[in-house]
Amino acid sequence: MQAGTAYIYYVRAICSPTDVGTSTILNPKTFTTKPENDDCAGAFMVxxxxxxxxxxxxxxxTLGATRTLPNTSPVCQGNSDDDVWYKFxxxxxxxxxxxxxxxxSTxxxxxxxxxxxxxNSLTQLYCSNPNISVANNLVPGKLTSSEYILMEATPRNLPTIRFVSLRLIR
Incomplete structure (x- = not known):
């Protein structure tokens, strides 16, 4: 199964070998698999x-995404019940x-x-509600101390977002 994909399935009862053509097919059921970047450890490099x-x-x-616990500290606005993670x-x-x-839907x-x-030891720099934010005082470089993690949260099950990569201001 592919990550972040909605699936439909049917449950059908077959009670005996001769019951193959006569059993009732119930209403379809659905489920969605989690996206690969559902947790911090799976953050996509941007x-x-x-x-x-x-x-x-x-x-x-965010389709199929779940809540990351513990909650951010301090608590950020919005609904983190379906957060996904990126890093750069x-x-x-x-x-x-x-x-x-x-x-x-939003x-x-x-x-x-x-x-x-x-x-396991991230330091929160800021929360942002607008779709655009300016990150200041970052430490540039290729060392792990210059890696930044971004958690995105939206109202429940927003089907598709496109994260346009970080742009450098010169």
Missing amino acids: PVNPTRDCVESANGS VATSAIHIITFSEITG TDINHTLYSGADC
């Missing part, structure tokens, strides 16, 4: 654009984080930025 032109991006979806390595002290081309994206590469 490419960082070298200029304000957003050429590279990462796509994502800072290339500048300032980055613009933009969510765009959002489809689904276009309101909440996100939280953390510093650190270890999901």
Whole structure:
């Protein structure tokens, strides 16, 4: 099964070998598998654009996503019952984080930025309700201390979001 995919199945009772054609097919049931980046440890790496032109991006979806516990501290606005995770390595002290081309029941994206590469010891930098935020005072480089984790949370089961990658301000 593919991650973040909705499936429909039917339950049918076959009580004996001769019952094959006469059993009743019940109403369809559905379930959705979790996306691969449902937890911090599975965060998708997002490419960082070298200029304000957003050429590279990462796509994502909250379909099938579950709540990450424990809750963020301090608690951020929004509903984190279906959060997904992304990460990037800072290339500048300032980055613009933009969510765009959002489809689904809402276009309101909440996100939280953390510093650190270890999901068990992240430091929350800020929460943002707008789909665009400016991350300041980042530490650029390729070391793990320059890795940043981003948690995106939306109202329940927003089918598809497109996370347009972080843009560098020069």
